[in-house]
Amino acid sequence: MIKPLAGVRVLDLSRVLAGPWATQLLADLGAEVIKVEKPGAGDDTRHWGPPWLENGEQKVAAYFLAANRGKQSVAIDFATEEGAALVQRMAAEADVLVENFKVGGLKKFGLDATSLRAANPRLIYASITGFGQDGPYAQRAGYDYIIQGMGGLMSLTGLPDEQPGGGPMRVGVAVADLFTGMYTASSILAALYRREATGEGATIDLALFDTQLAMLANQASNALVSGRDPVRQGVGHPNIVPYQPFNASDQPIILAVGNDRQFARLAAIVGHPEWAEDPLFATNAARVAARDRLVPMIADIIATKSAADWLEQLEQAGIPAGPINTISQALADPQSLHRQSKLSTSGGALGAVPMVGCPIRIDGERSDAPLPPPALGEHSDLLKQWIDDEELERLRAAGIVA
Numbered sequence: 001m002i003k004p005l006a007g008v009r010v011l012d013l014s015r016v017l018a019g020p021w022a023t024q025l026l027a028d029l030g031a032e033v034i035k036v037e038k039p040g041a042g043d044d045t046r047h048w049g050p051p052w053l054e055n056g057e058q059k060v061a062a063y064f065l066a067a068n069r070g071k072q073s074v075a076i077d078f079a080t081e082e083g084a085a086l087v088q089r090m091a092a093e094a095d096v097l098v099e100n101f102k103v104g105g106l107k108k109f110g111l112d113a114t115s116l117r118a119a120n121p122r123l124i125y126a127s128i129t130g131f132g133q134d135g136p137y138a139q140r141a142g143y144d145y146i147i148q149g150m151g152g153l154m155s156l157t158g159l160p161d162e163q164p165g166g167g168p169m170r171v172g173v174a175v176a177d178l179f180t181g182m183y184t185a186s187s188i189l190a191a192l193y194r195r196e197a198t199g200e201g202a203t204i205d206l207a208l209f210d211t212q213l214a215m216l217a218n219q220a221s222n223a224l225v226s227g228r229d230p231v232r233q234g235v236g237h238p239n240i241v242p243y244q245p246f247n248a249s250d251q252p253i254i255l256a257v258g259n260d261r262q263f264a265r266l267a268a269i270v271g272h273p274e275w276a277e278d279p280l281f282a283t284n285a286a287r288v289a290a291r292d293r294l295v296p297m298i299a300d301i302i303a304t305k306s307a308a309d310w311l312e313q314l315e316q317a318g319i320p321a322g323p324i325n326t327i328s329q330a331l332a333d334p335q336s337l338h339r340q341s342k343l344s345t346s347g348g349a350l351g352a353v354p355m356v357g358c359p360i361r362i363d364g365e366r367s368d369a370p371l372p373p374p375a376l377g378e379h380s381d382l383l384k385q386w387i388d389d390e391e392l393e394r395l396r397a398a399g400i401v402a
Helices: 018-028 081-091 113-119 144-150 175-198 208-214 217-226 260-269 273-277 284-289 291-302 307-316 327-332 334-339 380-385 389-397
Strands: 009-012 032-037 052-055 058-061 071-075 096-099 124-129 202-207 243-247 252-256 321-323 342-345 353-356
Touching (some): 018 124, 018 175, 096 175, 202 208, 252 291, 260 284, 307 321, 327 334, 380 389
Parallel strands (some): 009 032, 009 096, 124 202
Antiparallel strands (some): 252 321
């Protein structure tokens, strides 16, 4: 299968997570992604271990592996005049450039959007920052944890204050970074599509803070419509009941009753078909209002049988339900195995790399990039496309390229 982005060249100057997540997706979709890293150090996340993947003298943190599949790494010190000039030459032939430096941080190297798009008007230049290119916080660094707090997500996550262990909590993965990466990739795809009609590139401004606000979704809408801030409900749902875990006799299961028909079937299974006709419980709005009364009654009944017993009955009745798995259990689930969610990429300097694959399938074909995550500077010989062998060796001897 010819992948959708075959022939698209992406210059990736980003590091950590949001930018690399975007460019990894572009690589999965077929783009050639050249990752430009600092000699001797590379992407910060190469050092964010343990755990580590080790292969001989190569050692890299698992964190880096999660976001850099499908890329080729060249090590260039563009803080030097010659290094910056080399990256400028590369950008002149690129379709896309992604960076996540502080606002204005690349201008002194001639690697800002204005400079590079003047030389290459077809270039799509995507900048990712914590707070955007303008505004009172534009110069602030942005990290996912801070953004989850400032952007309202932590106010929604965790147990209520009055319960033991209550208080704001961050989500277990860097969702502000990940969502920003996805919005960035989507914006790049839209800009590539528009360029087909106009011939012009684009300058894209993505901010973690903006993304965090946007991904509040129904909770932000709840606040705007009601005029009241949603409160933390632990494992419960603000708009749907019952929609949470319940403890079976041996382990917890999740019930996700999304409509009144499903609730009627649940009521029959738990031995209370009359609930479906009771005005207190018959509609979702009523169940939300009666949450404190209904949930304990369901909990008492679920506790009388094993998780396997309940899950079998719930599946037969068409009621969404499932266990709470560890990551290892989730990856070993029969559905995960069938969909081949876990893969191992090899063929690079790091050897075999276990990864979770790309979830996209097009015309029945998986979209995983064939290249494994790269070792630092593993593909610096690619630079021979822009400079000759003698110049490459001179830059290597000077420490500008590694």
